[in-house]
C-alpha cells in the first residue's frame with residue numbers, strides 16, 4: 001500500500017535526520033484531500049514544528065533531505081506552511097496495476113500480525129419475531145468477517161442463536177394448545193411467532209385505552225391471564241428440568257427455525273462456522289456463577305448473584321453504576337436470579353470462556369444493536385475481572401426506518417424481519433429482470449434476480465455509516481443510478497462486456513504506459529483499493545469500502561468517456577485494457593467483501 005510504505009519511509013527519514021517524534025505523534029501519510037498538489041500528504045513536520053516551536057519549512061526540508069521515495073514518487077514537495085505532498089509516479093502506478101490484475105490478493109497486502117477473531121453476528125431468537133436489527137447484524141457481521149479473512153486473519157464466525165429462554169414456556173404451551181400444523185409446515189418461523197404472540201398477548205393483564213394509556217383489565221380477565229402465566233411457567237420449569245415431551249417440542253422448534261434460516265442464509269451466501277446457541281452453554285452456567293462467587297467477583301444481593309462496581313474506574317466509566325437524581329447508584333449485573341435462573345449475561349460470560357479456551361480467540365467482535373451497549377459493557381468488565389484479556393468489541397449499529405422515517409413495516413403492516421425483507425427484495429428484483437427481455441432463460445433470470453435482490457439490500461445497509469439510522473427505500477436501493485448495488489454490478493458488467501467482445505483478441509500483456517490524466521486517475525483509484533479494505537477494519541465500517549467502490553465506478557465511467565479503449569492500438573490499448581481488467585477485478589473482489597455477488601450479464 002502506498003500509504004503505509006510512505007508512512008514508514010517518512011518515519012525512517014525523521015529518524016535519519018535525528019529528529020525524535022514525541023509520543024503520540026507519528027509520521028502519518030494520508031490520502032490528499034486536494035489532489036492538485038499531490039496524491040498523498042503529511043502534516044507531521046508542521047505539527048512537530050509547532051510543538052518544538054521551530055520553523056516548519058526548515059524542519060520539513062531537513063526531513064525531506066533524508067527521505068528516499070524515488071521508487072514511488074515523481075516528486076515530494078514542501079507546500080504552504082510545511083505540508084509534504086507526494087506525487088506517485090506513473091511507473092509505480094503501472095506496477096501496482098499489474099499486481100492488481102495478476103495477484104489473487106488483488107493488490108491488497110496481508111496484515112503483519114494475523115489474529116484469531118471470533119465474529120458473533122446475526123443471532124436471531126428461536127420462535128420470537130426477528131427484528132430489523134438482525135438484518136443489520138447479519139450483513140455487517142458477514143462483511144467484516146470476509147474482510148478480516150481476506151487480509152489474513154483467522155476468522156471464526158459463530159451464530160449465537162437465542163435458542164433458550166423464558167419465551168419457551170409460552171411457545172410450548174401454545175404448541176400444545178393452538179398449533180396449526182399446516183401453517184407450521186408452510187412457514188415454521190411465522191407459525192411459531194404467531195403462537196408465541198397469541199399466548200403472550202393472552203398473558204397481559206392490562207390493555208391500552210382510547211388515550212393510549214395502559215389500564216388494568218376486568219378482575220376476571222386478570223385472573224385468567226395470571227393463571228395462564230402460571231401454566232406457561234410450569235411448562236418452562238418442566239423444560240428446564242429435562243421433561244421429555246417439552247424437550248422434544250423445544251428441539252423441534254429449534255430444528256425447524258434453523259432449517260428455515262439456513263435457507264435464507266444460503267440464498268444470501270452467508271455461512272457460519274458454528275451455531276453455538278445459548279442452550280449450548282447451559283451446563284456451564286452454574287459452575288461459572290459458583291466460581292465468580294468463590295473468587296469474590298460476584299456477590300449475593302437480595303437472593304440474586306450479582307456483579308457490582310469494584311470502584312476501580314471513575315463512575316462515568318463504570319458500567320455497574322448509574323446516575324439517579326444526581327447520585328451514582330449501583331446498576332448490578334445479575335448473573336443468577338433469585339429463583340435460581342440464569343440470564344443473558346451469564347450465558348455470554350460462559351460463551352467468552354469457550355471462545356477463549358477452545359478457540360484461542362485474540363479478539364471477539366459482537367455485531368449487535370446500540371440498545372445492548374450496557375449489557376456488553378457489563379459483560380466485558382465482568383469477564384476482565386475474571387482474567388480474560390481477549391479484546392472484546394461491541395460493534396454497534398442504529399435502526400432501520402421505513403421510508404416515512406418511522407418504524408419499518410412490511411407492505412402488510414407487520415414489523416419487518418430478515419425473512420420478509422429478503423422475500424420482497426427477490427420478488428422486486430425478479431420483476432425488474434422480467435422487464436428486460438434480453439434473451440435470458442428463466443434459470444438465468446432467477447439467478448440474476450437473486451444477485452441483484454440480495455445485493456441491493458446488503459448494499460443499502462453496508463453503504464451506510466452503521467451508527468446512523470437509515471431510511472429503507474426499495475426504489476432507491478434497486479435503482480440503476482446512484483450509490484446502489486445495481487449501479488456497481490452494472491459497472492462490472494460493462495467491464496466484462498469489453499472482454500466478451502474481444503474474446504481471445506484481448507491478449508493482455510504487461511506493457512503499461514499511463515499518460516492520459518483519466519488513465520492516471522483511474523490507476524490511482526485502483527491502487528487505493530488496498531487502503532479502503534484495510535480502513536474497514538480500523539473502525540469496523542464496511543461503508544468505507546462501499547463508498548470507495550462507488551467512487552471507483554464513477555472514475556471508471558469518466559475514464560471510459562475520455563479514453564477510447566477498443567479503437568486504440570498497441571501499448572495504449574493494452575494499458576487501457578489493463579485498467580478495465582483492474583476495475584473489473586477490484587469491483588468483483590470489493591463487492592465480494594461486502595458479500596455481494598456479481599453477474600457477467602444483466
Ligand code: ARG
Pocket residue numbers: 120122123124125160161162348351366368
Ligand atoms: N439473540 C440476541 C438478540 O436477538 C443477540 C445475541 C448477540 N450475541 C451475543 N453474544 N449476545 O438480541
